[in-house]
Amino acid sequence: MTSTVEYRRILLEGAAVQVVREGDELVAADGRRVKAAEASHLPPVRPSKVIAVHLNHRSRVAEFGVSLPPAPTYFHKPVSALNAHGGAVVRPEGCKYLNYEGEIGIVIGRTCRNIAPADAAAYIAGYTVANDYGLHDFRDTDAGSMLRVKGSDTLCPLGPGLVTGWDFRAKYLRTYVNGTLVQDGSTDEMEWDMHYLVADIARTITLEPGDVLLSGTPAGSRPVRPGDVVEVEAEGLGRLTNHIVTGPTAIRPDIGAQPTESEEVVSTAFGGDWEFRGVRAPRR
Template sequence: MPEYRRILLDGAVTRVRRDGSTLVSPDGRTTGLDAIHLPPCEPTKIIAVHLNHRSRVAEFQARLPAAPTYFHKPTSALNAHGGAVVRPAGCRFLNYEGEVAIVIGRTARGITPAQAGAHIAGYTIANDFGLHDFRDTDAGSMLRVKGSDTLCPLGPGLVDDWDFRGKRIRTYVNGAVAQDGSTDEMTWDMHYLVADIARTITLNPGDVLLSGTPAHSRPVEPGDAVEVEVEGLGILTSHVVEGPVPVPAEYGAQPTASDEVVSTALGGDWEHRGTR
């Protein structure tokens, strides 16, 4: 399965092809996998489904709607393989969410699920980080919860000709397994999600759809290393840092630690409220 990455090569943004442990540019230059990575695509929009994996639904004892619901992450949230994810000073509940990202290859509007595959350029890995400290004020839009800067790592590469069925998704925190799921848990598959959004929203080449996360999203701390591994797509690595400047307290909604915030961040794990 061909895999393509976007990196900085001699100071220039370059699309390269992976050949084992080597990255090869169109003009034949080579570099290693430790190159400075960029997100593997340039979306005009990032759309994410709320609940989709059955294990996540069961964890929250939720009831799925008849059709998927979505939220939007601004492109300013984009981050790359090896990048730093910033938890603002004064915030406590920054959660990882490992998942598969769908990347659009051809303009899609008014298509069926059966046609959606022809409009997909390929797939990559996403970590749909959430800053749940703002859930009380942004629960509907999820704007600051999911859209704050650095909260959308994508990568390391874009893989085409990848069959999304039956693929394992694992998230590791400091080397320990934190999430362990499968794409077979998804209530709505990749083709359904693309066709559903494209009924009313034009999807452009490079646009990204995040397909949902398995159970056991939990908060991480500055200094933690988070890896998302998807079978056939590789491993996306991020590290968590603390922002040096607190969210201004003089105006706007403030981070909170309400029951809703804590229960969401800890997956309904009320027994351990107030802990990591």
């Protein structure tokens, strides 16, 4: 059985440094050590792109009451959305429907193009924990691309580290809000596994070292509000922790599409389980 190694990127005395986790400590190549709990984390990788699958976990599909398409579909999160373990996730002033989505990120290790799923493992550097936050107030804009829903600043935390030698099969994936379990899934409920996703994207898009593919979230995504602490834990990969804050300014009202509270927005934010009988969702 392959042993796992966890690499992290942190700020160490003002410089971005890659370190290796040894128990409760992080060790730099020059021998400097810092307590993991005291370190200022950076995203564990520097991707040229972040690509995410729409639906993959069967519990999420059942929650929405829909059917999976015959093949996965995807969206893009710009790298300007990257965030790290311990970082603040910003809900802009005037927005209400910021949802967590605990996921596992696949990190590419070699340039990858036009490969078979059976060969994908050789192109994967390792895996990381991710939280694919969605700002559903903008669900009615961008013609289905979800650019602002999923691509706004701070909405792509990754970490704490990149773990190599990890087997993705039969691993739990859990999300907690203020210590309460809110998502409890498993990689075994994924319709398309990690190798399939990499090979599928690489048919037409070249994947470069450091690129990240987000592999989908289980049921239970719901809105969070400023002050909440959200933790995503994947078995063998660690626990990614972030807190929610309010943005200092509201969305500019004098340009562009504005946050909405349509039936689609509220239904999606609450997992498709909201009953629309002339009653609006509670303000958070």
